[in-house]
Amino acid sequence: NAGVTQTPKFQVLKTGQSMTLQCAQDMNHEYMSWYRQDPGMGLRLIHYSVGAGITDQGEVPNGYNVSRSTTEDFPLRLLSAAPSQTSVYFCASSYSQGAPNEQFFGPGTRLTVL
Amino acid sequence: QKEVEQDPGPLSVPEGAIVSLNCTYSNSAFQYFMWYRQYSRKGPELLMYTYSSGNKEDGRFTAQVDKSSKYISLFIRDSQPSDSATYLCAMPAGNNRKLIWGLGTSLAVNP
Numbered sequence: 103n104a105g106v107t108q109t110p111k112f113q114v115l116k117t118g119q120s121m122t123l124q125c126a127q128d129m130n131h132e133y134m135s136w137y138r139q140d141p142g143m144g145l146r147l148i149h150y151s152v153g154a155g156i157t158d159q160g161e162v163p164n165g166y167n168v169s170r171s172t173t174e175d176f177p178l179r180l181l182s183a184a185p186s187q188t189s190v191y192f193c194a195s196s197y198s199q200g201a202p203n204e205q206f207f208g209p210g211t212r213l214t215v216l
Numbered sequence: 217q218k219e220v221e222q223d224p225g226p227l228s229v230p231e232g233a234i235v236s237l238n239c240t241y242s243n244s245a246f247q248y249f250m251w252y253r254q255y256s257r258k259g260p261e262l263l264m265y266t267y268s269s270g271n272k273e274d275g276r277f278t279a280q281v282d283k284s285s286k287y288i289s290l291f292i293r294d295s296q297p298s299d300s301a302t303y304l305c306a307m308p309a310g311n312n313r314k315l316i317w318g319l320g321t322s323l324a325v326n327p
Contacts, residue, residue, distance in 0.1 A: 106259075133313045135314075142224070142319070143319075144304075144317050144318065144319040144320060145260075145304070145317045145320075147314065150313075150314070152313065160314075192259050192260075194259075196313060198313060201247075201248055201267075201308065202248035202250055202265050202267075202308050203248075203308045203313050203315060204250075204262045204265075205260075205262075205315060206261075207259030207260050207261065208259055209258060209259055210257070210258070210259055
């Protein structure tokens with residue numbers, strides 16, 4: 103099993119550009135989520151999904167869109183990149199049942215917006 | 217006040233030292249208490265978890281929960297340079313699978 107994979111590993115964008123961060127998992131997890139991690143701010147939830155076709159906002163959703171057409175994939179779209187979106191982005195997945203909720207993380211995407 | 221508070225450090229100790237990492241929380245409904253470890257430029261991974269109060273030991277690591285004080289700890293015995301990482305506490309919130317995270321404590325174990 104590859105676990106949770108993310109592409110690209112690094113990305114540099116100019117202000118106003120759009121892009122999609124890819125996330126895929128092969129563990130048949132129903133729950134998937136996107137976080138951003140910034141120094142002094144910790145992990146902050148952007149969007150999450152409890153299954154195909156179902157998504158919801160986290161605590162910092164502005165400027166980001168998500169969709170979940172399959173169980174495996176959960177892409178994150180930046181609509182019009184801003185310097186404030188410079189961050190490390192992590193995708194995570196877990197089962198929807200059982201406790202505790204162990205989340206499995208991808209290796210991250212380091213994004214710089216100039 | 218954040219639901220989970222964690223001193224970000226950094227914490228620097230010599231090899232072989234006993235390390236104590238701590239979090240406080242405000243929601244008395246939390247039942248599971250998790251510790252994740254994050255190496256530099258990697259994603260977090262679950263180290264261990266405890267349910268309700270008490271201690272749990274796994275090798276050199278001991279997780280402790282004091283629900284009366286809303287205080288959790290992770291102890292590392294005989295710390296090694298390979299333990300150098302950021303340690304994050306996390307607690308599941310309700311039934312929606314979300315985790316409430318501490319900021320993480322950066323630990324450096326010096327040879």
